Amino acid sequence: MRHLATVAAGIATIVLLTGCGAGNAGKAPAPTSKSAASATPGPDGSFEVEAALKNADPAPYSSEIRTETYTDSTLTVIMAGRMNFNGSGPTGKLTLTTSDSAPKDQAFKAETILLEDATYTRTLDDDGAAGDWQRTGLGSSSAGVADYGAYAQLLLDLGPKARKGPEEVDGAPAYRLSGNLTRDQLRTVDRRLYDKMRATGTEDFACDVWVNQSGRVVRFEQWLGISGTSAHNVVTLKNFSEPVPVSAPE
Template sequence: MRRATTHALRACAAATALLSLATGCSSDEQDDTKPSDTKSAAKKDPGKTATEAVRAAVTKVRGTSAGIHETVAIAEGETRYTISADGPFDLAKDKGKLSVDFPGGAIDHVDEIFDGDTVYVSQVQGTDDGTWGSAARDKVEAHYLLRAPLNDPEHYLRQISAMRKVERFGSNETVGGALTTRYRGSIDHATLTLRLADKPRKGAEQIRDAQGTDLPVFADAWVDLQGRLVRLKMTYRMATVSVTATVTLSAFGKPVKVAAPDASRTVPVTLKGGVLFG
């Protein structure tokens, strides 16, 4: 189990754009569909650009609750790992809970409770069993590329709403039984490194400076017929390293019952890493 965690950390570290990958790298991410004709798309949706459609879809889900399913797939050569997070989330009220899993890791499961400006986390190193670590939601950082601080779904929504060069990429694609329109764009450096800790940020900056362009990150957003974002995906691939973050939203509007742990069972913590924590 410790070996699995070590390999995963190595893969995550590689995915933060270390300078050793800076030369001879190119993105080969492809898709089996072609972008829709922009003139045709404009005729179907006059007055709303693809960028506006995605941002409106993000705004709509931010005003309700949803079931959240996140996966982060990390690959280094033939080695692959997947981290997942699942749970109900009231995005309008900033309340939710996630169960985070990394099969095979030395620590393979943590629970997270989001309550307004505070996040509570189980299984924090240095705390007793049954004690929750508490941290300010806006102060926690991500430590790996395409990870959200403490797997916060709001972070991914912020990134996808900032995608650039957006175009309609496909229609009548089914996500969770719903027909959707798919949009594709790219993520710029500022969005990619949003809330990224200092060390991985510097690694990404070294690559960007060495190759003279932003790291290649494709972004996809699926919007249903009600104008809601139902899935987002961001993919980074260079040389033998790839990271794909996917968030699927479902069960919109259901009540979310979340209670913060009793104060006697919490202790303030500073989270500086850990595969499960982002």
């Protein structure tokens, strides 16, 4: 389980750092659709997903985010917090915790502060005591961090087969896109994940994206095979609001 939890933690971090955001971030590819159709839901909850993505507010915002990572169908790691998106880089504060499936002596908990130029991480114990902050600089590929809106556009580019239609997410209308993305498709959209996939020999992965009528991604699911382990990541975003202040620990 320790091995699985460690792998899951790594996969969850990869997803967080390479998939942060929703809407029209500066690095995301522009939608190819020229449709001026409204993204307002119809009576059946359907709306024009291309228009929603194209018209998404580009202003910075924050969102609650929760990532659940399953390895071999077992929930192993939960990452949760609040992130700022649509800025020059994703920033936020998160907590990474093993699930109850991990043996007590193998469980861990950590908190991370993500800044535009570095991350700070420290471990936490059951009594609330914290270890020292460890700083890690971001690699040169971080400048190309993509947002979930870019994943939505990649799925749209797959054509009609990727369009699964309207569904509800947390009781609100959303449009689901689903398909398989190859490593090469991520080369210019998500360089960090592209490099990870190349290093581990991963050729492709399946993913689903749910876009709301405002053009924000509210749910993202991904199925990966990393280090011989089958992983399923489920990311949910909600309670959108103004950006929150984030700074390095003192």
